[in-house]
Structures are given as C-alpha cells and as structure tokens.
Amino acid sequence: MTAVIALTIFFTVTAGLYLALSRDLFRCVIGLAVLGAAANLVLFAAGRLDSPLPAVVPSGDSILGDAANPLPQALVLTAIVIGFALLCFSLVLLLRLMRDARTDDSVALRHAEPRPDDPVKPPANATDCDVTWPPREEQK
C-alpha cells in the first residue's frame, strides 16, 4: 500500500512539474493543480496508511484504540478547499490574461518587464521616446 501511494505521488509530482514548466499558460496552471493534488497525497500519507479502522471511540471506552489518524484528513480537507479557491482564481485570471494579451505563450508575456525599446543605459533621451511603462495615458 505504501509503495503504491509512493509511486502515485512520484508520478503525480512528475506530471505536475512537467505541465507547470510548460510555456503554455493553461498547461502551467493545470500543472500547478496536479502538483497540489500530489501535495495533498503527501499530507494524507503523513498520517500512516496502516489502519482502516474509523477514529471513533467505542462506547464504554475512554481512549481510541488502533484507529486511523484523523488529523491528516482534516489537514487535507483544508488544503483542498484552499487549493480549489486558488485554482478558480487562477483560471479566471488566465482567461482575462489570454484575452487581453492575445497569447497563451508565457515567453511572449513581457508586459510587466521594461520596454524592449528602452535602452536602459545610457539614459534615454527624455524627449523622443516614451520609456514610462505602462504608457502614461493608462496610468490615469
């Protein structure tokens, strides 16, 4: 069981990293989601996989016997909810970004970088090229 989980995590991380390193923005986000699933599996496996018994104290007893560890399940649930929220946000962001930038290639996404026509050194001649980015009319 442990070996199966370990291999599953291995393949999930591999797939997630491969997708996350892609130039395609959509693949990149999906890759992060897959990596998130791998992180959840790690968290789940941290509670050990040996006992299938539910974490309920039998009536009459006051302590829990040999039951599964319930804490990692609570942690995984928290992480899933957070990961889901972030995935939703990133998909909406992606749609907006791909629509506005008219590209899904991360190499072409240089809008937050200095202008390509800005000869950073020596100082630009202030009169004949607008090196302010974003252009000044957009700042208003």
Next chain:
Amino acid sequence: MSALVVTPVLVPLATVVLTTLTNRRPALQQALSLAGVLAFLACAVALVFLAAADQPARTAFGSWVAPYGIEFHLDRIGASLVLITALMGTASLLFLASDADPGPRHPLLLPLVHGVLAGVGGAFSTADLFNLYVWFEVMLICALGLFALGGRLDQLDATFKYLVLNLLGTLLLLIAVGAIYGATGHLNFGALSAAASGMPPALATVLLAALLLAFLIKAGSFPVYAWLPASYHTLPAPILALFAGLLTKVGVYAVLRIVGDVFAPAPGIIMEALGWIAAATMMLGVLGAAYHWDMRRILAFHIVSQIGYILLAVALASEAGNAATLFYTLHHIIVKANLFLIAAMIWRLTGSYDLRRIGGLYKLRPLLGVLFLVPALSLVGIPPLSGFWAKLIVLQEALAQGRYAWTAVALAVSVLTLYSMVKIWMQAFWKTHPDTKWQLPSNTRLGPAWAATLGLAALTLTISINPEPLLDYAQAAARMLGG
C-alpha cells in the same frame, strides 16, 4: 487576556466583513476601514505591553491542551511584528486618501487590504505549523486580488507570475509540513521543538531544508526571488508600500521562528548554507537595483538586498544574531515602506517614476528632498540613523564569529546601496528637469501623504536617536527563543 490574543486576526477580519458589506457606500467604508485599523493598532500596543511584561498573550483554541489544540502565542517577537503590521496598515490606508498614485478606487480594495493584514497578523501570532501555512494562503489570495484589481495588462501579467512562483512555494511548504508531521507526529511549535531532538540528524536536515526553501521563496531570497522584481512595480503605491514592508518579512520571520526557535539549534550545514544564500541575496539584489532607472524597480530590488542582511543575522544562529534579526526587521519595514511612499509623492509632483524623465525637485520642494534622505540614508546605514545601528549589531556579531567573508560582502553591498540612493536623489531632486516647460502640478492633494511619510520618518528618527529601548526589547526577545 485570551480575548486579546485573537485580535491580530479577528479585528482585521471583522473589518473585512464590515467593509465588504458597505462597499456601495464609499464614505462609510472608508470610515469603517480607518476605525478597524486603529482598533488593530490599539490591540497591538496592548499585546506588546503584555509581552514586554513577560506575560505574553497565549491561548489554545477549544481549550484543548497544548500539543493538540491550535495555539496562538504572542511573545515579544510576534507582538512587536503585529504592532509594526498595524502601523504599516495605518500608514498605507492614510496614504490612500492622497492622490499620489493610489490606483483606481475599487469597492473591494479596502476589504482586500484588511485581508492581507489579517493574514500577516495570523502568521505572526500562530504557534502551529499548519496554521502558519493557512495564513500564508490567506496572504497569497488577498495579495493576488490586490495585484489583479487594477486590471491593466501589465498588472495581470505580474499577477500571473506572482501566482505561479508563490504557488510553487506554498505547495512546497504544504509538502514539507506534511513530511514533518509524518516524522514527528506534531504541528505545535512547542511539541515540535521537544520532538526535534529525537529525530535522526539526516532526516531533520532534509525536512528542515525543504521547509526553509519554501519560506525563502516567500521571503524573496536568492535564488528564488524572481517573482518579486517581476511583479511589485505594477502595484499602486500605498499597496506596494504595504507589501514591500510586510509580505517578504513574514517569510523571514518564519525562517527565524523555525531555525532560531523551534528547531534550534539547527544543523550546522543549514546555517552555513543560509549564510551564503544571504550573502548572494544581498549582492544580487543591489546589483539588480543598480541597473534600473524606474524608482519602483530600484526599490523593489532593494527589498531583496535587505532580506539578505536579515537572513545573514538569522544565519549567525546566536542570541545576538536573533536580536539583530528582530531589530533589523522592525527598522527595515518602516524605512522600506516610507521609501515607496515618498517615490509615489515624487511621481505625483514630477509625473514619472523613471529617473531619466524627472528632476529639479529640490529647488521647488526642498522638504521632500530632506524627507527622502531620512529613509534612504537609513537604508544605507549612515550613522546615526536606525539602519546604522541595525547593520552595526549584525556585523559586530558576524565579526565576533569570524565570518569575515560575509561581513565584507555586507559592507560592499552598503556602498552599492549608497550608490543607488544617491542616484535617485541626484536624478529626482538635484539635476534640472529634462523637460524645460515642466511645472509643478497645482491641484495636488498630498496632505495625507505628507502625514504618513513624516510619521514614518519620525519613527525612524526616534529609533535612530534612541535605539536603546528597541535594542533591549530585541535582546529580551532573543533570550526567550529556543527555550
């Protein structure tokens, strides 16, 4: 007492709810937001007094005993950082009322700002590793909202880069937390600290390295700082100042808490690596800053550079080093936020952040020129400003431990920082404006901006003239660590 311990989270979260409910009535929303941040400030002051009187506020939720319940514990370090968080929140919300690059007035702007404050406050208060992860996520999602709020193409681009690189850090953090729980069976800082000594050294080193890498991504240190200069400059000025002051410092605080407190003494190889990472961080940050001409980009690279100094203090792994870390962090947050705010005022008066397109400000606004010099020279470390004391105690300890290489790098970086600050001052204030027809704009509303920046500069000067109380506080805080 136990009511006060939750205020760093509860007060900003309540403000989030109130400002969201009133988002159709801007005046009321503004008033509630200010009231919320002032209440936060008052609670933070009370928490610092409690911590300084050796009665730190602490509670375990649900009245579960220590290793099981999630614990909040505001010792001297946590309480002082919560106080500085509240101060920064107040300064940037005040600055938001001016017209110096405040960005568009979106109804969700104020709720998201308070959401960031709640996340930062929670991260400084918690004594539980998984809970710390949750506060990092709260910070991340609110910060993403603030990045994307403007909706400009460069902002969306920056949001995406910030999202991808920070999400990788968060996932690594989650995996490391899971692995540490698997190895020790604990998440509470106190219980982890007790369990850490029983861990096999090799396992402890690997797990600690994974956890620290995640925090270093959040802190913006070499070689994982690429998200910071790629995104920060697209933010509106007050938000930028808030982020620059607080977000990376939460990562640094987490590093200090983990290696200086919970897992102290950390394995030697980790501290050695951290020291070299710190040296590389400060050097590459300042070199990046030297290349640029946009004030926001220059200052964003200086965040990276200064993170290096703070990490160096952590890497010294001694009581004096930990005290220096706290002192440096508190001084740095004030100075850094102030620099960004003053840059925004320069933008309002001259019309550009690009140093090549502005100038001549000293003749018309000499007070602004002097005001800029206070945080700028403090960042460099010119005596007697606060940055001098901060660097002095870090480098004294580095020399005392025989770390000559790190000291040499730190001193060289100070000279390069001076170059950067002098560059901004000469270009923005001293040289004549390249556009001969340029005039000061007449319809500015800079009153709140002056109030915020003068207030922060007054704080810096107070620390500069009388560093003794803060130094004593930091040393007392460091004595409580690791025990």
